[in-house]
Amino acid sequence: MEKDDKGRMPAGGIIPRGGTANEYSTGGWRKLRPVLDSARCTNCLICWVMCPDSAVISRDGKMIGFDMEHCKGCGVCAVECPDKVKAIKMEEEAD
Amino acid sequence: MAIATKGQTGLTGNTAVAYAMKQINPDVFPAYPITPSTAIVEDFAGFVADGAVTSELITVESEHSAMSACIGASAAGARVMTATSAQGLALMWEMLYIASGMRLPIVIANVNRALSAPINIHCDHSDSMGARDSGWIQLYSETVQEAYDNMFMAMRIAEDTNVLLPAMVCFDGFITSHAIENITLVEDADAREFIGQYKPGHSLLNVDNPATYGAMTLQDTYITFKHQQSQAIARAKGVAASVGAEFGKKFGRAYGLFEGYRLEDAEEVIVILNSAAGTTKVAVDELRKQGKKAGVLRPRLFRPFPFEEIAKALSGAKAIACLDRVDSMSGFGGPLFNEVRSALYELDKRPKVMSRIYGLGGRDYKVKDALEVYAELEKTAASGKVETLQKYITL
Ligand code: SF4
Ligand code: SF4
Numbered sequence: 155m156e157k158d159d160k161g162r163m164p165a166g167g168i169i170p171r172g173g174t175a176n177e178y179s180t181g182g183w184r185k186l187r188p189v190l191d192s193a194r195c196t197n198c199l200i201c202w203v204m205c206p207d208s209a210v211i212s213r214d215g216k217m218i219g220f221d222m223e224h225c226k227g228c229g230v231c232a233v234e235c236p237d238k239v240k241a242i243k244m245e246e247e248a249d
Numbered sequence: 250m251a252i253a254t255k256g257q258t259g260l261t262g263n264t265a266v267a268y269a270m271k272q273i274n275p276d277v278f279p280a281y282p283i284t285p286s287t288a289i290v291e292d293f294a295g296f297v298a299d300g301a302v303t304s305e306l307i308t309v310e311s312e313h314s315a316m317s318a319c320i321g322a323s324a325a326g327a328r329v330m331t332a333t334s335a336q337g338l339a340l341m342w343e344m345l346y347i348a349s350g351m352r353l354p355i356v357i358a359n360v361n362r363a364l365s366a367p368i369n370i371h372c373d374h375s376d377s378m379g380a381r382d383s384g385w386i387q388l389y390s391e392t393v394q395e396a397y398d399n400m401f402m403a404m405r406i407a408e409d410t411n412v413l414l415p416a417m418v419c420f421d422g423f424i425t426s427h428a429i430e431n432i433t434l435v436e437d438a439d440a441r442e443f444i445g446q447y448k449p450g451h452s453l454l455n456v457d458n459p460a461t462y463g464a465m466t467l468q469d470t471y472i473t474f475k476h477q478q479s480q481a482i483a484r485a486k487g488v489a490a491s492v493g494a495e496f497g498k499k500f501g502r503a504y505g506l507f508e509g510y511r512l513e514d515a516e517e518v519i520v521i522l523n524s525a526a527g528t529t530k531v532a533v534d535e536l537r538k539q540g541k542k543a544g545v546l547r548p549r550l551f552r553p554f555p556f557e558e559i560a561k562a563l564s565g566a567k568a569i570a571c572l573d574r575v576d577s578m579s580g581f582g583g584p585l586f587n588e589v590r591s592a593l594y595e596l597d598k599r600p601k602v603m604s605r606i607y608g609l610g611g612r613d614y615k616v617k618d619a620l621e622v623y624a625e626l627e628k629t630a631a632s633g634k635v636e637t638l639q640k641y642i643t644l
Contacts, residue, residue, distance in 0.1 A: 165352045166352030168460055
């Protein structure tokens with residue numbers, strides 16, 4: 155967390171600037187991990203739309219993979235990936 | 250208004266406090282009136298309707314909402330005030346801790362009234378004493394004049410950048426809130442100059458520099474914020490002392506952390522809050538005429554608790570009775586007794602201390618009640634023994 159010019163935390167737990175959610179790593183919460191099978195993926199980007207943590211990375215209209223610092227393993231992407239394709243599998247982090 | 254002597258105005262405690270709020274002209278005033286503080290909200294609503302203040306009056310559906318609105322408005326950078334009593338303060342409970350934890354300098358008037366059950370609308374200190382650990386600064390007031398003056402001082406202490414904590418000004422329901430007293434008002438311009446402009450460090454409404462209030466903190470940071478808060482309320486003691494002295498310089502009525510009445514050479518001392526201190530002083534005057542060394546210590550600042558200063562002031566006493574207008578229901582006296590007795594522990598020569606609980610639910614406390622306590626104190630001072638450590642009086 156951000157400290158003030160005297161090296162103290164901001165009083166009252168205030169976060170004194172915006173856009174800080176990106177700096178908060180939630181990847182450690184994950185129990186299941188999404189794994190992409192690029193050979194099956196059609197780049198429809200439904201997973202990119204549906205991921206509640208914006209943790210699906212797309213570049214040039216293509217599904218690239220996952221931001222594992224913020225993916226918390228909810229499995230929404232795997233469910234929403236179209237039935238004909240099913241390009242995402244959830245695997246145990248522990249395995 | 251009653252007949253006033255020159256330069257003075259006859260006002261009830263509620264009217265005087267509402268008038269102080271008018272002079273402070275807060276940005277936001279969430280309102281949910283409750284007996285015996287109702288008249289504060291009524292008067293203030295009148296000021297809003299008459300355009301005498303520019304405050305936004307928010308009528309809410311409960312005291313929980315009133316304090317929530319105070320918190321939201323204060324986080325938005327507004328100067329915020331409200332008034333309440335008893336069940337009203339109790340319903341604010343959850344939010345009181347959030348206001349202090351978020352370091353929001355809200356100021357409320359709490360007109361002391363007994364908590365139910367049994368239901369009662371009259372004075373005791375169970376409401377504010379129940380909130381004593383909520384992180385709010387607490388100032389207690391003996392008279393209408395002091396309640397009025399405390400409003401300005403509370404604002405200054407709360408908003409001090411070394412403090413930034415909410416504050417409540419407490420005074421006795423009906424006894425002080427409804428009794429008319431001739432008081433000296435300060436000029437509007439002087440009041441404004443004394444409290445100054447409030448410059449919030451952050452504001453929820455500042456879209457150019459957005460800030461988050463009330464974020465979750467876990468094992469890694471929660472204790473750090475509580476430590477900061479603890480240091481801040483400890484600093485409020487020094488700030489209260491200097492604000493009270495400055496008030497005296499400016500308006501001729503100086504206030505300390507506590508008031509000592511014929512205390513310097515006193516051997517038998519009653520420690521007591523708010524209006525009942527006045528009754529006790531009358532008893533002291535009678536006893537002094539008889540050559541007895543009776544005195545009163547009346548704490549003004551109860552949170553933070555000025556333990557060193559109070560211990561020093563009581564170090565010459567032989568026997569002390571702490572009179573609480575509330576029972577902590579601990580089986581071990583009231584809060585004043587426990588705090589004062591604990592503060593005295595550091596002394597090499599400790600006075601004997603007893604707990605007396607009086608006046609609950611508005612039960613009268615008379616000069617004869619104080620005299621009876623002093624008679625007991627005299628016995629203890631002579632024998633060096635406390636016969637009855639704790640008991641109820643005025644039963
Ligand atoms: S598992 Fe959940 S959080 Fe992770 S990428 Fe898929 S939808 Fe997003
Ligand atoms: S939803 Fe499935 S097919 Fe569509 S982009 Fe995501 S992984 Fe590829």
